Amino acid sequence: MSVSSVVPSRVLNLYLRLSAWLIPTFLICALIGLHVLSKHVVSDVEQRVSLRIGNLSARIAGGLERISDELQAEDALKALSAEQIMLTLMSDPAIRCAELRDPATTDALIEVPVGLGCQSSAADKDTTVPVWFDQDADLFVRWTDAEVAAARQRQRELSMMILVFGLMVALLTNYLAFRVIIGKPLNELIGRIEEAKTNAEFNAMHDSLTGVGNRRNLDEVLRDRFRRARRQDDTVTVLHIDLDGFKTINDTLGHAAGDHVLQHVSDLLEACANEKEFVGRIGGDEFVIVLENNSREGRDVEIAQKVIAQVKEPVTFDDEICRIGASIGIARSRRGDEVDQFTPERILMDSDIALYAAKRAGKGQYAIFHSDMRKDVENRKSVADDLLEAIEKRQFISYYQPQFDATGQEIRGLEALVRWQHPKHGILPPSEFIDLAEEMNLADQIDMQVLEQALADLKLTDHSGLIIPKMAVNISSTWLRSPKFLEKLRSLQIPRSRLVFEVLETVCLDELSDIQKRNITGIHEMGIELEIDDFGTGHASISGVLALQPSRLKVAREIVNAFAEEDDQKSLMEAVVALGRALGVGLIAEGVETKNHVESLSALGFESLQGYALSRPKPLETILKDYAPNSNLRNAS
Structure with a gap:
């Protein structure tokens, strides 16, 4: 104010x-x-x-x-x-x-x-x-x-007293009128001004959704911590926390559920920290904890472990179960003269680097910053620059993994899987770049290049005499939310009933937006089928599945592997098959690794199989060579 x-x-x-x-x-x-x-x-x-x-x-x-x-x-x-x-x-x-x-x-x-x-x-x-x-x-x-x-002096004194008395009466009357008529509203106005001032000061330093400190508050806390650290030869420690799977909650259950999760997490963080430790929210799903100077050794790791354990506990919102995780990067300043080299900006950058390392290690973990991590950041920047160049030069290509019938002998289709043909590092799998591409909002452009190449390769297989009934291509949920999605599809020459779009189960919302409904309807009108990928790992409801009108459910490899290793998982797989039949959709299993998988899944009623036991992903030239017109059968062994 x-x-x-x-x-x-x-x-x-x-x-x-x-x-x-x-x-x-x-x-x-x-x-x-x-x-x-x-x-x-x-x-x-x-x-x-x-x-x-x-x-x-x-x-x-x-x-x-x-x-x-x-x-x-x-x-x-x-x-x-x-x-x-x-x-x-x-x-x-x-x-x-x-x-x-x-x-x-x-x-x-x-x-x-x-x-x-x-x-x-x-x-x-x-x-x-x-x-x-x-x-x-x-x-x-x-x-x-x-x-x-004497008489005249008395007259002057009398006149003066009358004047003074009249002045006092006037002042007293004015004051009483002011107190009665204006005083109460004025007191209320002053109270509202003071309250507004207090609220404005609080809002300027705190996050409006969660009530914890914001970035401005964090900057002031860090400046104060570093001033004291230089004066008292103390250390400063920062924990940078990012939520794993939060985007999925927003995409599937909506922003109201996401807000509820953020408020829940902020409460957990404040419970894990003590009153002298700062808790703040600095981004959509990013939080920071700043420890008190000269905290006891191991305090940062203790908090990190406690936060990771508590955040992964399920959260209920409107009878829906929300599951998320937390990855944490820890950065510390050092004692002595080196503390002068540290600044609030520097320690936040180091904690962010450590956070990235924790996510790359598998998420749901914490990592403590060390100087070698800086090299990873430099590599990441280099990869980001290369990604932009790769899109411009169309360096993304498609490898194809065949999908076989239940016997494992006849090809039912191909799934197009993206690879990066890097000029220096050779062929790179999606795990090397897809996360960074999503952060840079480049995933849709990469998917479009894969789709265009898959349609061109489908024509080549037809010309070679190898008829592929279905060509499956993965698309992101952002495509279904794009108003220009159908316009892009209509600009391509797409053969009817031969193209399949695989979408993750998380896209199956109970309530679709008008744009999503329009895009789904347009896809079906163009003769393109929808297939739900990684079925069984998300939180889709039956109504959400029906809203997409899928032609097939692709059961996730995690469920397939559990079915092969544990006998008690057979009933779960039987329930999935029964659900597919009740919905009138086909079933395909991915992650088929052994001949035993092929026999067991075929006996359960799966129509199609896909996995390393049948074929690895290959470039188109190898597909044409291995599955020429006269060699259209494949022995599972």
């Missing part, structure tokens, strides 16, 4: 705190003002009474010599008409004067105040004639200069 938004709230808080003592202060000042005012009023009354008594005594003591003068002044005043007596308002509104004017010259003779003394308006402005007209005695009473000065 900016400083400009914080300052007003601080000013308002200060005002509200000061307001706690404003009310009693105002009341005390008001009481003091009333007390002073009452003293002045009483004093004024006392002075007036004493003046009257003193003046009355003076008049009696003066005798008769003043009577004639006073009677003359009284007669002169009574002789004046009403128009000649004017009331004028002096500078102080409390003083009024009656001016006596000469009827002939209209000059002011004397001012007769009704109230207190006043300044004469005669020609001599410096002449002061303070008088008092006593209506009861019908006499003018003269004041001394000291009495006039």
